[in-house]
Amino acid sequence: xxxxxxxxxxxxxxxxxxxxxxxxxxxxxxxxxxxxxxxxxxxxxxxxxxxxxxxxxxxxxxxxxxxxxxxxxxxxxxxxxxxxxxxxxxxxxxxxxxxxxxxxxxxxxxxxxxxxxx
Amino acid sequence: xxxxxxxxxxxxxxxxxxxxxxxxxxxxxxxxxxxxxxxxxxxxxxxxxxxxxxxxxxxxxxxxxxxxxxxxxxxxxxxxxxxxxxxxxxxxxxxxxxxxxxxxxxxxx
Numbered sequence: 752x753x754x755x756x757x758x759x760x761x762x763x764x765x766x767x768x769x770x771x772x773x774x775x776x777x778x779x780x781x782x783x784x785x786x787x788x789x790x791x792x793x794x795x796x797x798x799x800x801x802x803x804x805x806x807x808x809x810x811x812x813x814x815x816x817x818x819x820x821x822x823x824x825x826x827x828x829x830x831x832x833x834x835x836x837x838x839x840x841x842x843x844x845x846x847x848x849x850x851x852x853x854x855x856x857x858x859x860x861x862x863x864x865x866x867x868x869x
Numbered sequence: 870x871x872x873x874x875x876x877x878x879x880x881x882x883x884x885x886x887x888x889x890x891x892x893x894x895x896x897x898x899x900x901x902x903x904x905x906x907x908x909x910x911x912x913x914x915x916x917x918x919x920x921x922x923x924x925x926x927x928x929x930x931x932x933x934x935x936x937x938x939x940x941x942x943x944x945x946x947x948x949x950x951x952x953x954x955x956x957x958x959x960x961x962x963x964x965x966x967x968x969x970x971x972x973x974x975x976x977x978x
Contacts, residue, residue, distance in 0.1 A: 757911075785966075794956065794970040795912070844911050858902075858958075858966060860911040 754778055755847050757861025764835055764868055772830045772864045774845030780825035781847035785858065786818075789842045801828040835868040842866075871895045873969035875957050880975045881947055889942045889955050889972045897962020903931050903942045904956040906971065912956055915942070944974075952976045 754777040764770050774784055784801040799820050800808045807820035819831040828847075832839055842865055846858040873893045881887040893901070900919040904912035918924055918933035918940060930943040942955055957969040 792973075795968045797965070797968075800965075842909070858914075860913070863909075863911040865909070 755861045761865040784828040784847045787844045875969045878973045891940045891957035895961045899960040902958045
């Protein structure tokens with residue numbers, strides 16, 4: 752199946768700093784990528800849909816100025832958590848859909864990034 | 870609103886069979902997915918149903934009834950490594966994945 756790589760796997764940062772998370776589709780071009788957040792023992796919550804070459808679409812309640820998304824190429828989307836606070840500590844996961852493959856209906860996930868803000 | 874229901878937690882014995890149910894109410898339907906998620910890891914794809922019936926893939930099978938808004942994931946010959954959360958997700962009319970909260974499956978020896 753298609754491969755999506757997410758980096759870093761985990762990061763610890765100080766309160767007030769910014770953190771960038773990268774999501775790459777390694778063997779296909781992803782015009783659309785999705786960013787999720789998952790708190791312990793909870794389901795995946797879609798934060799935003801990232802579209803190559805255009806602005807991301809944010810879900811209700813997600814601050815677009817705090818969670819900056821850039822999808823500059825067909826294989827890379829980035830999520831920057833700006834001015835991070837302890838309540839932003841969570842598991843962030845990206846996914847992409849391969850529109851050309853047999854499994855075009857699937858969402859392929861990155862490995863996830865565990866963010867801890869201290 | 871859109872809603873996906875699945876049990877919070879289930880317990881089963883190694884070697885046995887377990888069925889995890891999922892009911893959904895969504896605006897449109899473009900397929901139902903089951904994913905496995907181990908603690909601290911990203912979900913991995915298990916199965917996809919878009920037509921009614923049973924899809925079998927090794928020890929795992931998934932069933933769908935669109936008229937009932939119902940699916941189940943059947944796991945046979947349970948192994949300890951099957952201890953994980955199992956997520957049901959439905960793709961709605963906008964092709965957006967709506968996620969259930971997940972079912973934590975505990976396997977006991």
